[in-house]
Amino acid sequence: MTPSLDAYVMLSSALFAIGFLGVLVRRNTLVIFMCLELMLVAATLALVAFSRFNGTEDGDVFVFFILTVAAAEVAVGLAIIVALFRLRQTIQVDRLNSMRH
Amino acid sequence: MDFSTLRSLAAGNAWGSVWPELSLGCLALFLLVLETGLPRSMHARIPVVSIAGQLGILGVLLLNFDTPYRATFNGLLMLSPQGQLMRVFFLISSILVSLLARRSLPWQRVPRVEFHHIVLVVAAAMMLLVESRNFVMLFVALETVTVGLYILVSYYRSNPKTLEAGLKYLVMGALSSALLLFGIVLLYGVAGSPALSGRTLEAMQYGGLRGFLEANPDNFLAAAGIVLVLSGVAFKIGAFPFQIWIPDVYQGAPTPVTAFLAVASKAAGFIVLLVLVTEVFAPYDWLVGPVLTLMAAATILFGNLAALKQNNVKRLIGLSGVSHAGFILLAVVSVSREPMAVGAVYFYLYAYLIASFAVFGVMTVLAGPDDSEQELGDYAGLARESPFLAGVLACGLGSLAGIPPFAGFMAKLLVFVIAFKAGHFGLLGVAVAGVVVSVYYYFGWIRTAYFSDEAAISPKTAERARAGAGLTLGIALAALTLGSIVLGFYQGPLGNWLAGH
Amino acid sequence: MEQIAFIFLSALTLACALGVVLAKNAVNGAMCLLLCLAGIAGLFVQLHAYLLAFILVLVYAGAVVALFLFIIMLLDMQGGQAWRFRPAQALAGFAAAALLVTGLDLIAIRGRLGGGPPVGQGAGSSLKLYAYQLFTAYLLPVQVMGFLLLVAMLGIILISRRISEADPSK
């Protein structure tokens, strides 16, 4: 007995929602990034499930692009974080407010 | 899978049809080659190569402007007159950004060639973005644009504000990408579902999805997907609930990049939105319409009210850009009832391009090394130091405010006409209020530049103002000003196009 | 059998995802993310997307999370800050939680896609099919992706290079 498509979609939306929640509530930029990754991965899970259950192939191909993009995004993000940390000694979002007057 | 189908699939890849993007990419690579190949002393010339190359591409593009509607790359892309128009748009913006960067980069201790390289790549990706008719292509192009912009935003990395802006932009951009992505996934999944009628095997294609949506005009998951996709795009254009990143990022980013973000990135977002709304989500107008309407109203109000109390010019221009996004949204909202709105969006974008770059040009010239700290007060008495810059600034701001004889007026007029035709009276009221409020702060800026006593201008700013824009940038700014005035009353051959073909 | 595996993997995935959000220490968060990814890779295997499962492990688990850990350690955030409740955050959290619950509810109640059996294998199961898709129909995005990676690489080098080394004359 295989799990149904609904189960996969539910799972991936739950993951997505958890990631979204994390982005909203966490203040540590690194954790925020992780939560963003979680959201992207949730999307890939749904894609693969849809691909398999619907018999369409584009979804699987899309996963490749998503993973690549996610990796690039993380790399750039971490580079910025490190550079910023060098200058400011913090990566807490609420302390990054030099531009509020 | 046998080879003949493969060959036929591969044959769809008509590389010639994306020659502007290709040549931009090659030009970008060529810059890197030059950087490694040439001695250090010659590096200062490389930006010139970049600008000359872009001008060349622009020239060829204008000569070969006419393009029929034609799908290419197996339906990933759609070539169209609008696409050509946007290609020109992005090329002009990238040329201007390169010009501004040539002015601004020497003040910073950062490498220069890479900046131009990234600008070129981003411009090419933007072209692909607006031409794409497939969600995979859309996502890839969009991400290329955003990743490029992440780097450009945080380019002046010795300035913590710039990096902070880059980080904020990155987090927000990634969040919006994720929302967009999940929306796409939901749409893809629903559209391919064998359990539903109108199921399509090409769920990533706009056309296929459209067919499905028409067959199922009230599917819940599809609606959820559409809302997510719309919010993803709304992030990119800075529409209301998703505009929070704008002021900080605009302030922190290098001024040329701010211009790029404000103009080209936003335009790309709008064209994507327009294409989605007209070509894909049309059967869900019951959902898209109200969502966008609310968004437009809130965007106009928020942008203008928030801009009122800003003192930093980049924040000001950023928030005013939010309100412009609202005006364009007004046209997008109307598109389902009034096809002429398409032309209006394009015209508005062009008017916005011309005016914004004029303003950003002046900002760049006056910015100097610490370019995230320009206050309104720094412009006091600009007219006395440099009448030319003050004139350009005034014309740009006038156009942004939507005052005749500038192109901005024409753009707003078209939008209003269309909104009226489409019957969005409430939105129109909001928009009118928005214009009046916006005149207040735009005029406040002009007032500072023109009517203040000369004592207020800081010596350094004054020095930069007297030094002027330099020949090339000066010509560009003059051309922008002229264009903004001429387009205000003479649309010439554009006219028919605007009126809806 | 598959059902049990699915339940196990999804429970693991969800628990670890929550772990990422709630972990006080960023290192714990990263490890949770790693486990979560492993769970998803397992789910991929269940969906017969072996190739994607390995790519996921290779790219995400092998590189991305490692990078995260690396940076966390580099910045030495051992202390870490859990999320303290402040009004604005509480509001955001509440909104997000509400969104989560309603979203899930809605998808559960209204998003029924019909419990049909799997129709196809998906391209992720066969390497060859996958590669053909990438290099014919999706060749253009692949090329664009190349530019994306180039730009990202350049950018990372630029941003993380020490400022003192930047040649002002350049």
Next chain:
Amino acid sequence: MIAYFLGLPVMVQAVAKGLAVIVVLFPIAAACSMAERKVCAWIQCRPGPNRALPPLFGWIPGIGILQRLGVFHLMADGGKFLFKEEPLPDHVNKPYYVLAPVVAMVPAFTTVTVVPFGAYLGSGGAVVPLMLANVDVGILAVFAVASLGIYSLILAGWASNSKYAFLGGVRASAQLISYELSMTLAVLPVFLWVNEPGSAGSLSLARVVEFQSRPGFWGGSWFLFTMPVSALIFAVALFAETNRQPFDMPESEADLVGGFHTEYGAFKWSLFFVAEYANMIVGSAVFALLFLGGWNLLPWLPLADLLERLHHATGSALWLHPLVAGLVSVAIFAGKIFLTIFVFMWVRWTVPRFRYDQVMKLGWQKLLPLSIANLIAYTVGIYFLQQ
């Protein structure tokens, strides 16, 4: 018997396979550590460890040779690691500190499952590879799982809460990530060649061997000869990936005491040790499969031919029995692995350690461009070859 095995429930099969791996790999890894000491000694013109002898065993004839080879040292070491007091320093992050050595074992032992270690002749003389899990994505699986090895180093370094360990962990992770790139790129030409158009595309390692067993010049020659640059890059990257000298910056005793395992002792330390050797074994196996023709004895002499000739020469049909064939192939393959491991050790005691910046420079500025150029060259070359 095979049929019986295949008839067992999947879980039991998996457990059995896992146990087999542990039972086989653990001693081999341990033996390698001994071998290392002996090789080191020989290179330094010493006899090496040769003293230990369990009490009361001296009377067995011939045991002296085993004693001279230091076999009992191995046992003594194992016993010592097992029974030594387990230190758990107070300042460490305990869960991760304990977890790290366990994590180190995972990739080492998991990758083995997709590595074929021999072949037997099935019906009709077809060569059937022996492996625990025949997956389509073989090499990808190896790389994917091997890349997880980094976590043990990072965790060990970080959890130890000591600057030596931390620096070691950081160095190790950076090094691993850096060299993974060139390694993957170096392997690509091999698979490009193997997966010629029209063939069933596969990343399986067994297929690479099969390709190298084909008749004809290109088929019969090992990839070591046709792709020396790839082989070189792969080998160098392998050294770096396994943290072997001259790339053992992460644990360089001179400046970091012991790197990431500074704070470890007793059994936990031995796990790292075994994992390192297990990694080496898997790496050598992959190298042998990719570039040294796997279980073929000599270039242009595939296993099937070899057995056929032996059959003709001796007239005994025994050579064609699957079991014998399997044993022969496993022996050949094991020989190659040991040879490769020997080279590892040989290099270790020859070449001095790099400086860390040299390691990074070599990885990013030399190997990576070289492997890219290599890939391009072979892509073009293979294209013209197949025209």
Next chain:
Amino acid sequence: MNVPLDPLLISVAAPLAVAVAIALGLPKRWAVKLAYAGFAVPALVAIDVWWRFASAAKEVHGYAFLTNYSTGLDRLGIGLKLGLNGISLPLFVLAGLVGFAAGLYAIQSKAERMKTYLLLLLVMQAGLMGTFASVNVFFFYFFHELALIPTFIMVGIWGGRDRSYAAMMMTVYLTLGAMLSLVGLIAIYVKTGATSFDLMILRDALASRPLGEVTQTHIFGLLLFGFGILVSLWPFHSWAPLGYGAAPSSAAMLHAGVLKKFGLYGLLQIALPLLPFGAAQWSHSLAVVAGVGNVLAIGLVTMAQRDLKQMVGYSSVMHMGYAFLGIAAGSVLGAGGVVMLMVAHGFSVALLFLLSTTIYHRTHTFEMDQMGGLAQKAPVLAGLFVAATFASIGLPGFANFWGELPIFFALWNFSHGLTLVALTGTVVSAVYGLRAAARVFFGPESEAFARVAAVDPPADIAWSERLPAFVLVAALLFIGFWPKSFSDGINRALMGEPAAVVASR
């Protein structure tokens, strides 16, 4: 289409061309010389056109000199269509002459940054000519804004007290008005369904198929408030005295004299003929607001003013009340009176602004308490000022008389009470006008003025100031004595639709 010889286009293009030339960096000597031409050409064209109008070939709705230039948006009904009818002609002439006067006055004034000043004034002049020459509603609006922007800038840079605040006030108020009227115009454009901004087409379309009554009421309301704000309809008038008080004299002359008439002109030329029902719906409220608010309340406020320029500013607001009353009356008579009043008021208020600045140059203050007895030192100036005051009160012999009189008659038919109010207003205006003249020129010399005069003995009005003043006075007298020169055309133009208004009531 004889492009180069089209007088209307020339009247717009000439000042613009001079402005562009100055902007491109013409030396000051040449700039000034060229500016004379820039101001003179429109004036000459205006006179020429006026001269030829009666005999010119008329097309539908009484338009003459029609030319059409495509700007690319023909399909949206946007194009540069120039032409004049009986209503626009007087205003066109007004614009030409007042512009000429203001230009002359500006050129001889010793303003700082003369080139920029002239440039802006020239742009303004071009905009004014274009506004009244445009048949296309889009360009009508466009040229108005073109003329408006220099006003803000001129107030901001060359203005007097509170210039920055005044400029801001003006900008926001006038933008609000302009936006409201723009929305109204768009509404007409869309609702008519003719897809054209061409006034002639709009009229044709609406004549055959009028808009619904509710729509008309709404749109007229928009236009009324939009244009009303532009014309300083009470209670949206507060920008006007402030702005005029601060504005440099030439700008004030052009704005108060000509540009402000845009709103009234818009109501007359566009709103009334296109939206007759709407006009009828709004007429009562408009009349009450204008009568009580503008005429009476502002009249009393004007009386309380001590600052000469402010007083002139307020008086102009008050006189606009008459114009509104005339429009509200809704008859050909009233409308014709409004046109005459617009022209007359344009000349007279421009003259008043000019003269008050001239006075200022002699007294160095605008406070009337600190003046007195200037007549002895500057008799010609005194004469001119008294003439201007008489004109503004509406005494016969001056053009204003022919404006106010028909309005009163028309108003009498409309409402007796308001007529009385309006007449009271006349008295009020006579009081403050004459009192001002008396305070400034006659009576004993105030201490302050004596002190000023001792340092800088005031001369009589110089020729450079006299010439523009004479032009204006001449125009006032000419119309005062020969009103038929304009009224014929006005009446012919108004005969069509406003008659329908009357009929519909």
Next chain:
Amino acid sequence: MAVIPVERRSLTLVERTYFPQIMGAMKTTLKHLLGPADTMEYPEQRPAIPPGYRGVPTLVKDPHGREKCVSCQLCEFVCPPKAIRITPGSVPEGAGIDQVEKAPQAFDIDMLRCIYCGLCEEVCPEEAIFLQNQYSMSGYSRAEMVNHKDRLYELGGTLPDTHFKWDVKKAAEESAGEHH
């Protein structure tokens, strides 16, 4: 001293890959690998001790079995690490060395401190202390590593002493009167 700058020869392309060098090194190590071990298997095989070897310090007796040390304590004085401790005592009756006033009651050399410098041997006027061939000293405790007098003599044994100091002295003493 003149400084002569030496131009470093730039490496050739092949050399820059370091391959020849590495290969050369590998060859060398291989040679050693295959060659015989240079070490000796110690307990079974012992190295030949060369003459003059400085081993463990020991006390010696003369060929007549008499104690040579006179407890002058020069060695204790000169010993750099202060490894020697001597407790002087009177000479027991009947030792056959009546000419001598003192003999060591206790003579300890702490081998944990001894640095095998040989100064004690050098300084000994009576040639009683020698660093001999003994090189292996081991013990299970610190106390064991202190060589007492007995042990020292046990290690030192008797040396073939040809000039019989005590006898010469005795003879001199006996014949002293003859000359007077």
